[in-house]
Structures are given as C-alpha cells and as structure tokens.
Amino acid sequence: QVTVMGLVDTYAGSMRNAGDANSRASVNSGGLTTSWIGFKGTEDLGGGLKANFLLTSFFQADTGVQGRFPGDTMWSRDAVVGLSGGFGSISFGRELAPHFLPTILFNPFGDSYTFSPLNLHNDVPLFNASGWSNSVAGDTGWSNSIRYTTPDFGGLKANLHYQLGEQAGKTGVNNIGANALYFNGPLALTAYYNTVEVNNPLNTAGSSVGFGASRQKAWMFGGSYDLKAAKLFATYGQTSHNVDLDDKTLSLGATVPMGAGKIMAAWAQTKREGTVIGADQTRKTASVGYDYDMSKRTDLYAVYMNDRITGTNNGNSFGVGIRHRF
C-alpha cells in the first residue's frame, strides 16, 4: 500500500534578514518546516528483507509554487528506492545530504530554514546587499546518489553517501560524505564529514560549488543533552575550499518545556575568512520562540529572530504560524 503524507506550514509575519533594506510583511510557507507532500511504501520480501520507496516534493504553501526555489526539481525532497534488512539499508536516487540530519537534529529549531540560525548560516543564501551565500555546499539533498545506512549498534548509526558527478570522461568528480548519529537516553552526539564537487539538485559541468571553488570540504560535531527542565544543543563545524576561504560556525541553543509546548532559543555565529572575500565577515543570528502543540500533528508557533552580518543592515523578523502534518 502507498501512504500519502506531508506537511503544510504557513506563517504570517514581518521578515527582514541581515542586508535587507526593509521589512516585508508576508504570509509565507515553512516557518518551522519546509512544506512538502509525498508518497511512500514498503514491501516485505521475506527473510527480514524489505523493498522501500519514497517520493516527496517540496512546495510553497503561500503561493502554491512547487519546490523550494526556482529551478528546484519536482521530487527534490526524496526520490529514492532501496532495500533494507539486517545489513542496514541501501538506497539509490535523490535523498538526504550527509550534513542534513546532524544539522537539523542538533539545533532547537529543527528543520526550520526560516528561523533556525544554524540552518540559515549553513544552507540559505541571501539574495540581498549582504551577499551572504550558504556555508555548506551541495544542498540538503544529493541527486544521483547511493546511500548505505548501517544497522543500529546500541544507539549508534552511520550513513555513507556517494553522489556520482555524471560528467562524461571525468569519473573523479563526485560528492562523498558520511555521518554518525548516537542516541543514548538524555545524550545525543553527531558528526559528519563531506567533500562536495557537484551542485544540487542539478549540476552543470564545471560549475563552482561556491566562491569560484571547485571543491568544498565540510565537517561538524554536535551534541545535545536533555536535562528535562531544558534540553541543550551545541554544534561546531568548519568548511574549507580549494580557494582561500574558510567558514567556522558555532551554534548553541536550548528548548524549555512550558505548558503544552516548549520555548526554543538558538544562536549561531559564522566567521568567514579568506582572500576570496577580502575583509573577514561575521554573521550572528539569534532566534527565540514558542511552539504550542495543539495535537501530535498540529502546532502553533511564534518566533522572533535577529540577524547580523558585518558591514550591512541588521534585520529583525517575527512570525506566527501553524504547522500541520498529514
């Protein structure tokens, strides 16, 4: 059987990132989670072996636009088929990049690409006066890829990701990466490393992975600890390129249960250095919000964010929204 599933997240607010000249009063999509719809299924092949598929599509719930940005593919969230069993799982197609789970599971705003400071620094370019481009190359999903996931070893799991560059006569141009995730009671730890030479969701042969570089290396460590009264989060990561440019990103955060919901607070700082950009840049972003659970599937939220980048306008944003899973 096929399961139809997805999530609609829409918020109203006043948005201004660092570098924006003005605020923009908006009804937007994806305050806490990027809206999506999709299909999945599993077939039992016997002997503990299963065949699985997953086909999911992002959309913008404010305008009905398909995808996250112009040029995004229809099934960019996942387009994958594979096998799972005692050996772990192997899958083929378009799926999560190595840095995705370590990033979203180790910050208080989860998979928010609107209000999570860490996600904003890593994955969201700003098309404004700040000229900020995302720290981590290669998108949150990798096309043309093969992924192997280990079995769970006492709370520890690892993923190996390999994306073929698909350039005729150049088998050496690829993306490769790995991550590890460890969950044990209140403690969780993560790490990832990857080398990116190919853009996503669609690559053009010979194109840069950012700043004129043809290769980026990135890694990050992260941890969280649940004290019950509060859950604490921290990550530290770096990127480097085959041109002179390095990013160092530190993020800290906490969630505090309150009523039928939780307070969320997060801060991230990215220092960008290298002759490619001239003077050093620092971006500091802080968000604080409250997420109220109406049910397991539906929550209401309110978030305030302050965003600063060296040498450009500060921005303050505020949004109130509803997220509904189906």
Next chain:
Amino acid sequence: QVTVMGLVDTYAGSMRNAGDANSRASVNSGGLTTSWIGFKGTEDLGGGLKANFLLTSFFQADTGVQGRFPGDTMWSRDAVVGLSGGFGSISFGRELAPHFLPTILFNPFGDSYTFSPLNLHNDVPLFNASGWSNSVAGDTGWSNSIRYTTPDFGGLKANLHYQLGEQAGKTGVNNIGANALYFNGPLALTAYYNTVEVNNPLNTAGSSVGFGASRQKAWMFGGSYDLKAAKLFATYGQTSHNVDLDDKTLSLGATVPMGAGKIMAAWAQTKREGTVIGADQTRKTASVGYDYDMSKRTDLYAVYMNDRITGTNNGNSFGVGIRHRF
C-alpha cells in the same frame, strides 16, 4: 487520513471566441469544470476545533500540462492550512478569491471557464485580435492570503479575504475583499466587493493589475430562484480602476431540468468604457447546452456558444464532453 480527489473534464469540439480568425477543431480540457487533482485532510483537535489542509492542482487533461496557463503554480487551486470551529474558520496560504464563489454559484454554467458567459467576461483574457482582457483583476485565487469565514447564520455566510502584497517597505499594497452568500429554500443571494493591487498567482512588484492601472475595485450582486420547472440566475457587477476604465457586466440565465439532466442557458453582456481603451466596447456572449448525469460523479454535456465583441469577428463554438469526479 488523506483523501485523494479531483476531476477530469475533457471535450471535443470546434472552438472560436470573438476575435479568433478561424475555428479550431480541438480535444480540450475543462469544458464545464477546470480539471484538477488534490489532497485534503482534517484532524479533530477536540472541543469542536479542527485543523484542515487542502492542496489542489489544476491540469490540462488534453496534453497533461500542469496548471491553467503558462506560469501558473503547481498548487494554484488551493494550498491552504487552517483551523475551523464554532467561531467559523480561518485559513492561510493560497485559496479562493472573494469573487469566485459569488460568480460560479450564480450562473447556470457554474465553474466553466470555457462556456460560462459570465466567467469568460470576468476571468478569461483572449489572446487574439479582440484584445479582450478579463474584467476582474487578481485571478480566481489569491496567494499569500488570510481568509476568515463566519459561521452559518440561518443560511448566511460571509468570507473576509486579505492578501499581503509582500513588497519590502510597502505594507500598503495589498488585496482585500469580502463576500456574502445566502441560501434559503429556493432563494439564493450573493454579493462581493474587493480592491485588487496585487496580481496572482505570482506578483511582480509595481506591475499593473490591467490597463496600466495599479488598483481595481470590483463588486457584484447576484441572485437565483428555483421555480422547480426552472432555476433562474441573474448578476450585475462593475469594475473601476485608478485609470479611466470601467466595466459593467450583466448576466442572466436559467437551467431547466429535463430527463436525467438539465438544459442550461446563459447570457452575459459587458460594457467597457474609458479613455484607456478609446471607443467603448461591448461583449455579448450566449451559451446553451445540455448536461446529462450518468451518475452523481459522471456527466456528459453538449454546449453551443456565440461570442461577440464590438468591432471584431463573431465566434461560434460547440463542444461535447465528459466530466468525471473522483
């Protein structure tokens, strides 16, 4: 649970609108209703409160093209999440424009954007020698919007619609409107009013809402009465702009039950005046057809239409089709 639903409507015919140089023999989509597919779901939150989502997409069943026209968005029919309860309902995202329900519920051809004279005048531009552009600006759906629907007061319901223009530093550019719908036995009445400054489904900052104007005001009254032997329909509406241009649209129609179906007849006249277009224009369109119900979900139809605009070729169209709801 998610419900998958939609409608496929395809017809074969010879089509010629006013201003077309020739007839076009065609297999087309959407003779009586624009074809669409989508997903909906409702979650009971307790205390009479519900969370709802609706995600629906137009398509052209003759070619498989997504959307109603080039540039239409994937989920342009509805992309909405909201809450409903004793207070009525509130929703966010992309959804019906204020003039949609008053227009389609008060003419004999319903939501036909091919054969309903009223809908053709209001919403369908003709890209031919007539140069006819739709009377009512802002599309049949509004993006980036918030809608509040009142509870039902003895057959009376009202909708308030507000679309944010989302222009940085210009919070004053928006769409706003309201409609009312009253149903009581054989009698039904409606009215709407709206001001449109923003195009849909996607707006470009500073673009015209038609005829070089940056703002259009539109209103309409309508009524229907079911005499059993026939149901009668009438509407009257006007549009005005912040340039010298006004449209006045009168529509009259009737449906007459016959056999397992009904005869449909409708006529609309739009008078367009203003220095912007030079000489006054009048468009007169009349359609007559028969709609045969094979079941509650599937019907067959045949429609003849005559379309005239001052100073250009007349057009006669004829189509025979099938509409299937799922």
Next chain:
Amino acid sequence: QVTVMGLVDTYAGSMRNAGDANSRASVNSGGLTTSWIGFKGTEDLGGGLKANFLLTSFFQADTGVQGRFPGDTMWSRDAVVGLSGGFGSISFGRELAPHFLPTILFNPFGDSYTFSPLNLHNDVPLFNASGWSNSVAGDTGWSNSIRYTTPDFGGLKANLHYQLGEQAGKTGVNNIGANALYFNGPLALTAYYNTVEVNNPLNTAGSSVGFGASRQKAWMFGGSYDLKAAKLFATYGQTSHNVDLDDKTLSLGATVPMGAGKIMAAWAQTKREGTVIGADQTRKTASVGYDYDMSKRTDLYAVYMNDRITGTNNGNSFGVGIRHRF
C-alpha cells in the same frame, strides 16, 4: 476510490551510446521502465458501463526531475477520461500512441528506453556526435486525442487513435493510427500503422516531425512465441516521410527463464536512407541482461549493451538496477 500507483526504477552504471565521446558513470532513472507515479479510478455506471480516469506522471528518480525530458508535461504518461463497456472503450485526452504497445510488448526488454535496442532506435534521440534522431515521430503518447478500443475478439483487440492538430483553420493536420494485438496461448502477433503530422507532448504550428518533413508514415509487424525454454521475439517496421528519408528497422530477441528470473537478449538494426541525410546510416544495437524477481513487485537487473552507428564511435554501456512497483 482512487488508487495511487507507480514505479521507481534506478540503476548505477557506466553509460555510452553510439556517438558519445566518453563513458559516463551514473546513477540514473528508468533502466527497465521509465519511473512514474499516478492515480486511477473506475466508477460503475450500471449495465456494464464504467467511467474511468487515469492520470500518471513520469519522473527521473535520480534527480527528482519531473518528466522524461525538458519540456515534457506534468501528466504526459496519461491524462485521460473515458467510458468502457460491452462496446469496448473510448477515451479522451493524452494517452498511448498507436506504436507504443506493439513496440514494448514485442521485444525482450519491454518498456526500457535505456536498454531495449528497438525502443532506442524508435523513440530516443541521441544528442551527441551521432546526430541520431528517433525513427518514429510523434512520441510514445499522443495529446488532444480520442482513442477507441474494440472488445476482445478471441484474443484479438484493436485500438484506433486520432489526435487533433488543433491548428486554427487547418482541420486537416492531425495524427491518425491504429494497432492490433493478438494473444493466443504461446503465440502473440501485432501490427500498427500511423500517420504523424503533429509533435508531442506539445506541438508548435508548422513544426517538422523530423528531418524537415511535415508528415511521417510508420508501420510495424511483430510476433512472439513462447517455447517455455525460451520466448522468441521479432519485429519489422518502416517509416517514410514527405521528404526523401526512410528507416527500416528489424529487431530480434529472446528471453530465457533461469532461476527466479530470466535472461534477456535483444538486437535491433535500423537502416536510414535518403537524400536528406546524405550517405546511408545503419545503427546496430545489442543488449543482454538478467532480470531477477525478488517478488512480483520488485526485481533486480543487470544489462550490458553495445551500440553502433555508421561513421561514429561505438558505445558500451552497463547498468545494475532495482525496479519497484507500487
């Protein structure tokens, strides 16, 4: 009720068609069947009459791209509504071209547009130094069409296809075709004929159907015989144009059951002659593979292919993949 269904087929391999300068290491979609997802439903209208719809969409499971190629429509696989009963069935919209079933049912690699020599010659243009364009014009699906399918007469069925060109004032520009399919125990036979003047999925008025021609005629005969130890396949077909160009295509193949799967071997040769291309061209393609059924819904496959065209590089390709139906 609506059924959600589809297929994900992804393979990893090294691909090089005739005329390619180099091999390309790839994770690609559609090794044995083009990946797709869609929706169908049937309504019982009583008296043996049914209303049916089918709405299906191709996608590329490696990147998540919608469609088979740039410019493909969202629902290009099928976008159809119709009626079926004792009279056979009639349907309207976008659906199979006349040559589709005779071609895919009478070669060992079925509906593979990656590894079936017959399908490659007929339907897949090569955008490389070979300049090879598909032999059969008009795509594997026809838009704006009406199809009538006869009842089954002792194993024999026929389909009549008519696609309106939809050119204003030119009712004579159309596609028209028919096929017949006969199944009787181990023996199966087929034939098709069509005249194509209109491209798909979207036509531009006055465009060529290939090689500067405005009309192509194509026909093919095919047969298969199941000896149990092996199943044999053969087809022979020709295309001609209203310019001086003719293709003659012969294909031979066999499948041999082995273990929980089958060996597949196929060969096709197309001779292309005419003043339009100058010197004659011959393309010869051979594929051999093994398809292992993990279940009725999921199979694994490995295929090797050699592809040659007069006067250009040979190409050898190899792929290993998984196909999962849902």
